[in-house]
Amino acid sequence: MTRFSAQVPDIRAALKGDEVRIATSITAGMQQVTDGLKADLRSEVTGAGLGQRLANTWRGQTFPTAGVSADAAAYVSTKAAKLIDAFDRGATIRAQNKKYLAIPTDEAGVKHISISKGSGRITPAVWERETGIKLRFVPSKTGGVLVAPARYRRQAIRFQKRKSFKPIKEGAADKGRDFVVIFVLVPQVKLRKRLDVDATAKRWAARVPAAIEANWKA
Structure with a gap:
Protein backbone atom coordinates (compact mmCIF):
# COMPACT_ATOMS: atom_id res chain seq x y z
CA MET A 1 0.00 0.00 0.00
CA THR A 92 6.72 2.23 -18.24
CA ILE A 93 4.74 -1.02 -18.31
CA ARG A 94 6.44 -3.89 -20.10
CA ALA A 95 4.97 -7.17 -21.25
CA GLN A 96 6.08 -10.19 -19.26
CA ASN A 97 7.61 -13.39 -20.62
CA LYS A 98 8.59 -11.67 -23.89
CA LYS A 99 4.94 -11.31 -24.90
CA TYR A 100 2.96 -8.29 -26.03
CA LEU A 101 0.54 -5.99 -24.30
CA ALA A 102 -2.82 -6.12 -26.10
CA ILE A 103 -4.53 -2.74 -26.27
CA PRO A 104 -8.15 -2.85 -27.48
CA THR A 105 -9.19 -0.33 -30.13
CA ASP A 106 -12.63 1.26 -30.54
CA GLU A 107 -13.42 -1.53 -32.97
CA ALA A 108 -13.33 -4.00 -30.08
CA GLY A 109 -16.74 -2.69 -29.00
CA VAL A 110 -16.07 -2.53 -25.27
CA LYS A 111 -12.96 -2.12 -23.13
CA HIS A 112 -14.19 -4.08 -20.11
CA ILE A 113 -16.64 -6.92 -19.66
CA SER A 114 -18.51 -8.43 -16.76
CA ILE A 115 -19.78 -11.97 -17.13
CA SER A 116 -20.99 -14.62 -14.70
CA LYS A 117 -17.57 -16.24 -14.31
CA GLY A 118 -15.46 -13.12 -13.98
CA SER A 119 -14.86 -9.55 -15.01
CA GLY A 120 -12.06 -7.25 -16.05
CA ARG A 121 -10.35 -5.62 -19.00
CA ILE A 122 -11.08 -7.39 -22.23
CA THR A 123 -8.34 -9.60 -23.68
CA PRO A 124 -7.98 -11.19 -27.14
CA ALA A 125 -9.00 -14.59 -25.74
CA VAL A 126 -12.06 -13.17 -24.04
CA TRP A 127 -13.00 -11.16 -27.14
CA GLU A 128 -12.83 -14.30 -29.32
CA ARG A 129 -14.88 -16.26 -26.83
CA GLU A 130 -17.56 -13.59 -26.48
CA THR A 131 -17.90 -12.83 -30.19
CA GLY A 132 -17.18 -16.23 -31.71
CA ILE A 133 -14.85 -14.50 -34.18
CA LYS A 134 -11.26 -15.70 -34.66
CA LEU A 135 -8.61 -12.98 -34.63
CA ARG A 136 -5.71 -12.98 -37.06
CA PHE A 137 -2.22 -11.75 -36.16
CA VAL A 138 -0.54 -9.28 -38.51
CA PRO A 139 3.07 -8.51 -37.53
CA SER A 140 4.63 -5.06 -37.62
CA LYS A 141 8.04 -3.57 -36.82
CA THR A 142 6.95 -2.59 -33.29
CA GLY A 143 4.76 -5.58 -32.49
CA GLY A 144 1.64 -6.26 -34.50
CA VAL A 145 -2.12 -6.09 -34.60
CA LEU A 146 -4.95 -8.57 -34.19
CA VAL A 147 -7.61 -8.15 -36.84
CA ALA A 148 -11.10 -9.46 -37.52
CA PRO A 149 -12.95 -9.81 -40.85
CA ALA A 150 -14.32 -6.51 -42.14
CA ARG A 151 -17.90 -7.76 -41.91
CA TYR A 152 -17.57 -7.22 -38.17
CA ARG A 153 -18.21 -3.64 -37.18
CA ARG A 154 -17.94 -2.10 -33.78
CA GLN A 155 -21.08 -1.53 -31.79
CA ALA A 156 -22.95 1.74 -31.73
CA ILE A 157 -21.61 4.30 -29.23
CA ARG A 158 -24.60 3.81 -26.95
CA PHE A 159 -23.52 0.20 -26.38
CA GLN A 160 -19.79 0.73 -25.88
CA LYS A 161 -19.97 1.22 -22.10
CA ARG A 162 -21.73 -2.08 -21.56
CA LYS A 163 -19.77 -4.87 -19.89
CA SER A 164 -21.10 -7.64 -22.08
CA PHE A 165 -21.93 -7.68 -25.77
CA LYS A 166 -22.78 -9.69 -28.85
CA PRO A 167 -21.02 -9.22 -32.17
CA ILE A 168 -22.72 -7.09 -34.78
CA LYS A 169 -22.05 -8.18 -38.33
CA GLU A 170 -22.63 -6.30 -41.53
CA GLY A 171 -24.20 -7.99 -44.48
CA ALA A 172 -21.20 -7.18 -46.62
CA ALA A 173 -17.77 -5.70 -46.05
CA ASP A 174 -17.02 -2.11 -46.92
CA LYS A 175 -15.59 -1.79 -50.40
CA GLY A 176 -11.81 -2.13 -50.26
CA ARG A 177 -11.86 -3.01 -46.55
CA ASP A 178 -10.87 -6.58 -45.75
CA PHE A 179 -10.39 -6.36 -41.98
CA VAL A 180 -10.66 -4.15 -38.89
CA VAL A 181 -8.03 -3.83 -36.16
CA ILE A 182 -9.36 -5.10 -32.81
CA PHE A 183 -6.13 -5.07 -30.73
CA VAL A 184 -2.79 -3.35 -31.08
CA LEU A 185 0.14 -5.38 -29.75
CA VAL A 186 3.13 -3.55 -28.24
CA PRO A 187 6.05 -4.72 -26.06
CA GLN A 188 5.59 -1.82 -23.64
CA VAL A 189 3.62 1.35 -22.97
CA LYS A 190 4.66 4.57 -21.29
CA LEU A 191 2.03 5.89 -18.89
CA ARG A 192 1.71 9.66 -18.84
Whole structure:
Protein backbone atom coordinates (compact mmCIF):
# COMPACT_ATOMS: atom_id res chain seq x y z
CA MET A 1 0.00 0.00 0.00
CA THR A 2 0.97 3.61 -0.55
CA ARG A 3 0.72 5.38 2.80
CA PHE A 4 0.81 8.94 4.01
CA SER A 5 0.89 10.07 7.62
CA ALA A 6 0.83 13.43 9.36
CA GLN A 7 2.39 14.06 12.74
CA VAL A 8 0.73 16.33 15.27
CA PRO A 9 3.00 19.34 15.95
CA ASP A 10 3.99 20.07 19.54
CA ILE A 11 1.42 22.81 20.22
CA ARG A 12 0.31 21.89 23.71
CA ALA A 13 2.20 24.78 25.21
CA ALA A 14 0.42 27.17 22.84
CA LEU A 15 -2.98 25.68 23.64
CA LYS A 16 -3.31 26.51 27.30
CA GLY A 17 -6.25 24.66 28.79
CA ASP A 18 -7.40 21.34 30.16
CA GLU A 19 -6.04 18.12 28.67
CA VAL A 20 -9.44 16.90 27.48
CA ARG A 21 -10.05 20.03 25.43
CA ILE A 22 -6.58 19.82 23.91
CA ALA A 23 -7.06 16.15 23.00
CA THR A 24 -10.49 16.87 21.53
CA SER A 25 -9.17 19.70 19.37
CA ILE A 26 -6.24 17.67 18.07
CA THR A 27 -8.35 14.59 17.32
CA ALA A 28 -11.01 16.62 15.50
CA GLY A 29 -8.37 18.48 13.51
CA MET A 30 -6.68 15.28 12.42
CA GLN A 31 -10.03 13.80 11.39
CA GLN A 32 -10.69 16.81 9.19
CA VAL A 33 -7.24 16.56 7.61
CA THR A 34 -7.76 12.84 6.99
CA ASP A 35 -11.13 13.42 5.31
CA GLY A 36 -9.81 16.34 3.29
CA LEU A 37 -6.73 14.52 2.04
CA LYS A 38 -8.75 11.44 1.10
CA ALA A 39 -11.32 13.54 -0.75
CA ASP A 40 -8.65 15.48 -2.67
CA LEU A 41 -6.78 12.30 -3.64
CA ARG A 42 -10.00 10.76 -4.92
CA SER A 43 -10.83 13.92 -6.87
CA GLU A 44 -7.33 13.93 -8.33
CA VAL A 45 -7.82 10.39 -9.65
CA THR A 46 -11.23 11.06 -11.20
CA GLY A 47 -10.02 14.40 -12.55
CA ALA A 48 -7.21 12.56 -14.34
CA GLY A 49 -9.81 10.38 -16.05
CA LEU A 50 -8.84 7.23 -14.15
CA GLY A 51 -12.33 6.45 -12.89
CA GLN A 52 -14.27 6.34 -9.65
CA ARG A 53 -13.36 2.73 -8.95
CA LEU A 54 -9.65 3.53 -8.67
CA ALA A 55 -10.44 6.73 -6.76
CA ASN A 56 -12.37 4.76 -4.15
CA THR A 57 -9.28 2.70 -3.31
CA TRP A 58 -8.10 5.68 -1.25
CA ARG A 59 -9.09 5.14 2.39
CA GLY A 60 -8.53 7.27 5.46
CA GLN A 61 -8.45 6.54 9.17
CA THR A 62 -7.71 8.56 12.28
CA PHE A 63 -6.15 7.10 15.41
CA PRO A 64 -7.33 6.51 18.02
CA THR A 65 -10.36 4.94 16.36
CA ALA A 66 -12.47 5.73 19.43
CA GLY A 67 -12.25 8.56 21.93
CA VAL A 68 -9.79 11.45 21.78
CA SER A 69 -6.04 11.79 22.21
CA ALA A 70 -3.43 14.54 22.21
CA ASP A 71 -1.32 12.12 20.14
CA ALA A 72 -3.95 11.59 17.40
CA ALA A 73 -2.60 10.60 13.99
CA ALA A 74 -3.96 10.55 10.44
CA TYR A 75 -3.48 7.60 8.08
CA VAL A 76 -4.42 7.61 4.38
CA SER A 77 -3.67 4.69 2.07
CA THR A 78 -4.68 3.11 -1.23
CA LYS A 79 -5.38 -0.55 -1.99
CA ALA A 80 -4.14 -0.04 -5.55
CA ALA A 81 -0.65 1.16 -4.67
CA LYS A 82 1.08 -0.15 -7.82
CA LEU A 83 -1.43 1.42 -10.17
CA ILE A 84 -1.50 4.74 -8.32
CA ASP A 85 2.31 4.78 -8.25
CA ALA A 86 2.46 4.07 -12.00
CA PHE A 87 0.32 7.12 -12.82
CA ASP A 88 2.09 9.18 -10.19
CA ARG A 89 5.54 8.53 -11.68
CA GLY A 90 4.61 8.04 -15.32
CA ALA A 91 5.92 4.49 -15.30
CA THR A 92 6.72 2.23 -18.24
CA ILE A 93 4.74 -1.02 -18.31
CA ARG A 94 6.44 -3.89 -20.10
CA ALA A 95 4.97 -7.17 -21.25
CA GLN A 96 6.08 -10.19 -19.26
CA ASN A 97 7.61 -13.39 -20.62
CA LYS A 98 8.59 -11.67 -23.89
CA LYS A 99 4.94 -11.31 -24.90
CA TYR A 100 2.96 -8.29 -26.03
CA LEU A 101 0.54 -5.99 -24.30
CA ALA A 102 -2.82 -6.12 -26.10
CA ILE A 103 -4.53 -2.74 -26.27
CA PRO A 104 -8.15 -2.85 -27.48
CA THR A 105 -9.19 -0.33 -30.13
CA ASP A 106 -12.63 1.26 -30.54
CA GLU A 107 -13.42 -1.53 -32.97
CA ALA A 108 -13.33 -4.00 -30.08
CA GLY A 109 -16.74 -2.69 -29.00
CA VAL A 110 -16.07 -2.53 -25.27
CA LYS A 111 -12.96 -2.12 -23.13
CA HIS A 112 -14.19 -4.08 -20.11
CA ILE A 113 -16.64 -6.92 -19.66
CA SER A 114 -18.51 -8.43 -16.76
CA ILE A 115 -19.78 -11.97 -17.13
CA SER A 116 -20.99 -14.62 -14.70
CA LYS A 117 -17.57 -16.24 -14.31
CA GLY A 118 -15.46 -13.12 -13.98
CA SER A 119 -14.86 -9.55 -15.01
CA GLY A 120 -12.06 -7.25 -16.05
CA ARG A 121 -10.35 -5.62 -19.00
CA ILE A 122 -11.08 -7.39 -22.23
CA THR A 123 -8.34 -9.60 -23.68
CA PRO A 124 -7.98 -11.19 -27.14
CA ALA A 125 -9.00 -14.59 -25.74
CA VAL A 126 -12.06 -13.17 -24.04
CA TRP A 127 -13.00 -11.16 -27.14
CA GLU A 128 -12.83 -14.30 -29.32
CA ARG A 129 -14.88 -16.26 -26.83
CA GLU A 130 -17.56 -13.59 -26.48
CA THR A 131 -17.90 -12.83 -30.19
CA GLY A 132 -17.18 -16.23 -31.71
CA ILE A 133 -14.85 -14.50 -34.18
CA LYS A 134 -11.26 -15.70 -34.66
CA LEU A 135 -8.61 -12.98 -34.63
CA ARG A 136 -5.71 -12.98 -37.06
CA PHE A 137 -2.22 -11.75 -36.16
CA VAL A 138 -0.54 -9.28 -38.51
CA PRO A 139 3.07 -8.51 -37.53
CA SER A 140 4.63 -5.06 -37.62
CA LYS A 141 8.04 -3.57 -36.82
CA THR A 142 6.95 -2.59 -33.29
CA GLY A 143 4.76 -5.58 -32.49
CA GLY A 144 1.64 -6.26 -34.50
CA VAL A 145 -2.12 -6.09 -34.60
CA LEU A 146 -4.95 -8.57 -34.19
CA VAL A 147 -7.61 -8.15 -36.84
CA ALA A 148 -11.10 -9.46 -37.52
CA PRO A 149 -12.95 -9.81 -40.85
CA ALA A 150 -14.32 -6.51 -42.14
CA ARG A 151 -17.90 -7.76 -41.91
CA TYR A 152 -17.57 -7.22 -38.17
CA ARG A 153 -18.21 -3.64 -37.18
CA ARG A 154 -17.94 -2.10 -33.78
CA GLN A 155 -21.08 -1.53 -31.79
CA ALA A 156 -22.95 1.74 -31.73
CA ILE A 157 -21.61 4.30 -29.23
CA ARG A 158 -24.60 3.81 -26.95
CA PHE A 159 -23.52 0.20 -26.38
CA GLN A 160 -19.79 0.73 -25.88
CA LYS A 161 -19.97 1.22 -22.10
CA ARG A 162 -21.73 -2.08 -21.56
CA LYS A 163 -19.77 -4.87 -19.89
CA SER A 164 -21.10 -7.64 -22.08
CA PHE A 165 -21.93 -7.68 -25.77
CA LYS A 166 -22.78 -9.69 -28.85
CA PRO A 167 -21.02 -9.22 -32.17
CA ILE A 168 -22.72 -7.09 -34.78
CA LYS A 169 -22.05 -8.18 -38.33
CA GLU A 170 -22.63 -6.30 -41.53
CA GLY A 171 -24.20 -7.99 -44.48
CA ALA A 172 -21.20 -7.18 -46.62
CA ALA A 173 -17.77 -5.70 -46.05
CA ASP A 174 -17.02 -2.11 -46.92
CA LYS A 175 -15.59 -1.79 -50.40
CA GLY A 176 -11.81 -2.13 -50.26
CA ARG A 177 -11.86 -3.01 -46.55
CA ASP A 178 -10.87 -6.58 -45.75
CA PHE A 179 -10.39 -6.36 -41.98
CA VAL A 180 -10.66 -4.15 -38.89
CA VAL A 181 -8.03 -3.83 -36.16
CA ILE A 182 -9.36 -5.10 -32.81
CA PHE A 183 -6.13 -5.07 -30.73
CA VAL A 184 -2.79 -3.35 -31.08
CA LEU A 185 0.14 -5.38 -29.75
CA VAL A 186 3.13 -3.55 -28.24
CA PRO A 187 6.05 -4.72 -26.06
CA GLN A 188 5.59 -1.82 -23.64
CA VAL A 189 3.62 1.35 -22.97
CA LYS A 190 4.66 4.57 -21.29
CA LEU A 191 2.03 5.89 -18.89
CA ARG A 192 1.71 9.66 -18.84
CA LYS A 193 2.12 11.17 -15.38
CA ARG A 194 -1.40 12.08 -14.31
CA LEU A 195 -1.15 12.38 -10.54
CA ASP A 196 0.92 14.32 -8.02
CA VAL A 197 0.12 12.48 -4.81
CA ASP A 198 3.08 13.84 -2.86
CA ALA A 199 2.10 17.47 -3.47
CA THR A 200 -1.47 16.79 -2.34
CA ALA A 201 -0.29 15.02 0.82
CA LYS A 202 2.15 17.83 1.70
CA ARG A 203 -0.54 20.44 1.17
CA TRP A 204 -2.82 18.78 3.71
CA ALA A 205 0.00 18.07 6.15
CA ALA A 206 0.70 21.80 6.22
CA ARG A 207 -2.91 22.42 7.23
CA VAL A 208 -2.69 20.35 10.41
CA PRO A 209 -1.85 23.22 12.82
CA ALA A 210 -4.62 25.46 11.45
CA ALA A 211 -7.17 22.65 11.65
CA ILE A 212 -6.30 21.97 15.30
CA GLU A 213 -6.38 25.65 16.15
CA ALA A 214 -9.79 26.11 14.51
CA ASN A 215 -11.23 23.29 16.62
CA TRP A 216 -9.63 24.74 19.74
CA LYS A 217 -11.32 28.11 19.15
CA ALA A 218 -14.62 26.44 18.34
